[in-house]
Amino acid sequence: MNNKFINSPVMFALGMFALMVPTQAFSSFYSYFYVEKLGLGVGLATLARTIYLIWDALNQPLFGYLSDRTRTRWGRRRPWIYASIPLFMATFVMVFAVPEGLTETSLFIWFLVALILFEGVSTILWVNYGALFPELFKGDRMRAKASAVQQGFQIVALLIGAALTPLLFGAMGFGRMALVYAFVFALFMCLCVLFIRENADAAKDEPLPLLEAFRETFKNKQFWIFNIANSFAQTVNGLLGSMIPFYAKYVLGLPESQVSLLLASVFVPVIPLVAVWFWVIRKFGSTMGWRISLAVYALSVLPLGFASSLGTGIAAGAIAGFGLAGFLVTPAVLSGQIIDRDFEATGRRREGMYTAVGGFITRSSGLLSALAFWIVGMMFGYVSGENPGPDPAGTFRVLISAVPFCLLIISVVISMFFRAGRGSEEKPL
Template identity: 75%
Template sequence: MKKKFMNSPTAFALGMFAIMIPSTAFGSFYSYYYVEKLGLGVGLATLARTIYLIWDAVNQPLFGYLSDRTRTRYGRRRPWLISAIPLFMVTFILVFAVPEGLAGYSLFLWFLIALILYEGVATILWVNYGALFPELFKGDRLRAKASAVQQGYQIVALLIGTALTPILYDALGFGSMAAVYALVFALVMLLFLRYVREGDEARLEPPLRMKEAFRETLKNRQFWIFNIANSFAQTVNGLVSSMIPFYAKYVLHIPESQVSILLASVFVSVIPLVAVWYVIARKMGGIRSWRLSLAIYGLSVIPLGFGFNLISGIAAGVAVGFGLAGFLVTPPVVSSQIIDRDFEQTGRRREGVYTAVGGFITRSSGLIAALAFWVVGMMFGYVSGDNPGPNPEGTFRFLICVVPLGLLVLSFAISLFIRMPGVASTQRNR
């Protein structure tokens, strides 16, 4: 039984589950916590995110390159993942354990430092975890299955990280909530590492030099098209989840105690739909199913613009779940195809560099979301929870519907330019 579980899609998905619980709580509630609860201005929050993005532009490719060059008897990725566990626990808690009395620029400074430390360690986790996927799973069919299982676990983690978080911080406070999630992360991550092992072939390959490794990556046209399109769609994921607490308060006019119900409506509906998208990905292939998911995701956010109470909000949340499910399942299949083609051309496995550079492009979605929040806030007069302006309802109705729809239309349009003929048939049919 243990041998069968080793390197299985389920074992691999445990890593996604571990990382996504605190990551979801962070992505969904850090803006609400600092802007609405602590009174940090939207402009300062956006500035902190911009500074972080400059740091992220350096650390993402660097950690990916260092991971690819790592050669140990434990593998390339495992040593990085093991060492990151305690650091991630500490930095995640720092984000939400803000000392009392901080305000204005002192609050901004705490937020900036906590953000840089947290995101730096999160980069190590995501780069090394993501780099394992194309190495462990070969062929579109197995990858579609592994991605579906992975995303099923991700949805459960999303559900916990969003729907349970308001209950925990209401009962325990934000700092204690973060400590609980940090402990859960560590326990599940250690279980994941016990049942995932890397192959030996990468240890036998001499690594590419840094200049050559990045030159090969940066000149890959399909890689850029895919990740730029994905970055706009990924912005929607973060924007919708982070705006739901504001949407609940200012648009639906429901109490904080019902935010968990609203969040659950989005993610519970995704769980059975992951299986539907697995079938679609197998039938249509990676690129076509990914493109279809972007189109459906765009249509699914429209009902959010017409919510007015809890029931209508739940109905809109279920609609979003259908589009979200497709976008969660299909991108790993396409990105793995891109990495396979690179291996055919260079003879080197460089999952770390590709995952890191692609991760930076898609993680820049956080800045897009922050800029959208700032710009729309200025348009409607929203500054913070202490100064919501004359029309906070219009602010968050626009942010949760109009902006995501525009981003997904752009994402779909860019996806039309990707072409990847000649992916090895042996890879497709395994």
């Protein structure tokens, strides 16, 4: 095995690629599949997300704590990732391989069970993969570089998961599409973990007891400010991905075959723009770079509310992609700094706990997205694909532009209360 690939940013980023291809396909099309295609009511879909969030609130910190306490010859995180790979494949396929002829109640139960199982396994993977980042990459400069590489792979995955998915399910159906993505995930996730070597010293210290670990995490004010601000921005990511199929149909009047072009307009420009945001972080520092990215993201979603054709939709999507690129790159550096400062204060490495609790806060954006869909849907009379109401175009103009703008303004305001700790984090890299 070539040592230059061990713990390299490129090999680590393969894990992001592996996770994001099916995750993006899920987040972009599960609402469209269940609500528009299968006829599940928006209210029931929102209820399922709410029940899941309660489950997620319990399992995220628990899995993070268990990961921090794991001691094996293969490391703390790798055994969890390997064990979760086949489970992730099976549950992802379950989400989209829905039996025919289900009543709405049966469909709701299937969706709820599939959601809980899939998101539970996803939690284990994201917690353990995310916890490796601050351990493998030290210092702001290295983290900024690794984050840029990682986000480059993520954006390619976003493009595949978003733009290629309509072509796949159009050609082979949702179930077979899920099967293809499940095997793509397994291949690249195994490659990533094969080239990871965890730091043995990080596991030598006895971890904090459960209650003390929770207490230390929950009293970290800057950690909460950072993640709550990100949760509002993450909601926008989810809305952009999941609402574009509806937006294309009802606002732009596009056939399903052209949804890929619209999704590509958002994600393709992000790939070269990662380098721009890497320069912003180096120029202004990680904290200011993060705030700038949130503000730019807010402005970038406004043109989507005024598009009326494929051409104007593509132009508006490309502008939104610029804002999206900044939010994808900037948070990783600050997250690593927060974990480093916790280590300085407690003498314990707790990447798993911080990644898990931070993941729960940001993943709660799924509920915000579902609530936004439900509330705006009620305002405009949209219920499902079988009952779209009198003004479905207005519904999805608001959901893809006005709501994201308001959420990102909230995110910008919250970010102003974040104070970086002492050291180089306020300085340009």
